[in-house]
Amino acid sequence: MTENNHSSADDPALVRAAQQGEMEAFEELVGRHRDKIFARAYSMMRNEEEAIDLSQEAWVKGWQRLRQFQGEASFGTWMTRIVINLCLDQIRRQKRHRTESIEELDEASGGVERQMPVVIVNPTSGLERAELRQRIDRALGQLSYEHRTVLVLHEFEEMEYKEIARTMDCSIGTVMSRLFYARRKLAALLADLKKQD
């Protein structure tokens, strides 16, 4: 395959070429999907450098495991799952080195989300897209790893409860409770940010 062919080829053709050892085809795949893979790592880790390193690691693993890719899902989805697993491993490693956060204690003791007042006014109305993104970014950064991960897997990766439970090695009940907490906390944080303006 020539360079011109690479840019016009679809993903399955590039994957086949890369499976034959064509690195240029793999480079084209990196070019097409790198933002999505980085975005997923960034959403989970909230740290740019870590997200770059983990997405790089994901691409190296992707190349090494390319022969295992059978095309059941799209290449982008397959790569996303690799980076998610790497992020989860990293989160588990970090978790072993830190003490429990207040949020985790809240969750264990029944959770503040049950008593939180409902946010009736849309806290993001009238905001420019960039401003809204910034606000969500700040609010997501204030959630614990556990709550943010469940939210990311559900809202961005569109995983079902049981799939999240399998991925995070916890019960469906825990997934539901963490997701509920994350959503309610996010709504409250966005409302707070609006009040601060």
Added chain:
Amino acid sequence: MDWEAQLKLQAYLDGELPEAERRRLEATLAQGGQSSLLLAELRQTREVLAGFEKGIQMPESLEFFWSKIEREIRRQESPARVPAPVSWAARLRRLLVPPAPWPCSPSPAS
């Protein structure tokens, strides 16, 4: 609203509630009240998040990012693995921090 009812409401929003329970809940929701408000908030949060990741871009150029990936792939594929490059911070640490004393070395006093 009790805890179980709140989680059921969320499951309804996410399309994870069985048909019979979904119908029962819809009947409750039709009466308005606290559950309708909570559902509206949960829905709003979901809508706010939609498309959030689309605007996130990798801060490194493709050329630079790819050069790192390619180098790492080749490093891991080479038969005699070349050790990973040592960061500047690690090099500096090596220079500044004196090596630990050899465990069996005799003390100057002896």
